[in-house]
Amino acid sequence: MTLALEEAKKAAAAGEVPVGAVIVDRESGQVFAQAHNRVERDHDPTAHAEVLAIRAVGEQQNSARLENCDLYVTLEPCPMCATAISFARIQRVYYGAYDPKGGGVDHGPRVYEHATCHHVPEVYGGIREQECAEILRAFFQSRR
Numbered sequence: 160m161t162l163a164l165e166e167a168k169k170a171a172a173a174g175e176v177p178v179g180a181v182i183v184d185r186e187s188g189q190v191f192a193q194a195h196n197r198v199e200r201d202h203d204p205t206a207h208a209e210v211l212a213i214r215a216v217g218e219q220q221n222s223a224r225l226e227n228c229d230l231y232v233t234l235e236p237c238p239m240c241a242t243a244i245s246f247a248r249i250q251r252v253y254y255g256a257y258d259p260k261g262g263g264v265d266h267g268p269r270v271y272e273h274a275t276c277h278h279v280p281e282v283y284g285g286i287r288e289q290e291c292a293e294i295l296r297a298f299f300q301s302r303r
Contacts, residue, residue, distance in 0.1 A: 160181075160231050160233070160253065160255060160286050160287045160291075162179070162181045162190065162193055162231070163179040163180055163181045163193075163208075163231045163232055163233050163255070164179060164233060164255075164287070164290060164291065164294070165179065165193075166178075166179025166180065166181065166193050166194060166195040166208060166233075167179035167195060167208075167233045167291070167294050168294065169195045170195035170196045170197075170208070171294060171297075171298045173195075173197075173199075173200060174199060175195065175196040175197060175198060175199055175200065176196050176198070176295075176298065177195070177196070177233070177294045177295055177298045178195065178196045178207065178208045178232065178233050178234045178295075179193070179194070179195045179208050179232070179233050180193070180194050180195070180207075180208035180209045180211070180212040180230060180231065180232040180233075181193045181194075181212065181230070181231045181232075182212045182213070182215075182216050182225065182228050182229070182230050182231075182249070183228065183229050183231070184227055184228065185227055185228060185229045185250055185251065186227065191215070191216045191219060191220075191228065192211075192212040192213075192215035192216045192219070193212065194208045194209075194211035194212040194215065195208050195211075196208050197211060205239065207237065207239065207240050208232060208233075209230065209232055209236055209240040209243060209244060210239070210240060210243050212230070213225065213243055213244070213247050213249075216228060217247070223246070223247065224247065224248045225247045225248060225249050226248045226249075226250065227250070228247075228249050228250065229249065229250055229251040229252070229253065230244060230249050230251070230252050230253070230280075231253045231254075231286070232252070232253070232254045232255070233254070233255040233256060233291040233294065233295075234254060234255060234256050234258055234262075234291060234295065235254050235256065235257050235258040235261075235262035235263070235264050235265060235266065235284060236252065236254065236262070236263055236264055237258070237261050237262065237263050237267075238263030238267060238268050238270055239263070240263070241263040241264050241270040241271065242263075242270055244280060245270065245271065245276055245277055245278045245279070245280070246277065246278070248278045249280050250280055250281065251280055251281045251282075251283070252264070252280050252281070252282045252283070253283045253286045254282070254283070254284050254285075254286065254291075255284075255285070255286050255287050255288055255290065255291025255292070256288055256291040256292040256295060257284060257285065257288070264282055264284070265282070265284055
């Protein structure tokens with residue numbers, strides 16, 4: 160989560176919503192990819208940290224299935240990212256801050272609870288929640 164928090168800080172410095180994601184090998188813990196939101200920079204509403212990290216690992220491994228991977232992200236994944244995580248077959252998701260408004264895992268549509276969900280990862284929320292939430296709070300407060 161430390162690396163994901165560093166990525167979130169990079170996003171904030173770039174004027175992006177401060178979310179960072181890291182994908183690791185679930186056996187060795189080797190970091191396969193790190194990313195932060197680039198929605199504004201890339202002019203791409205799908206350029207969320209999770210999606211960018213999934214794309215990077217998919218290219219590295221030449222596979223759309225990341226079955227040997229775990230994801231660390233600073234904010235509860237939105238419905239789009241939750242679905243991408245499921246399609247990528249990521250085994251575990253560890254996230255920091257809960258997102259009652261835009262989350263798709265423990266809030267909102269709860270993507271993994273639907274019978275149509277192809278793969279349900281293990282999910283652990285609230286990891287270093289205060290730190291993750293504070294980065295977001297400070298970012299939005301500075302925008303007001």
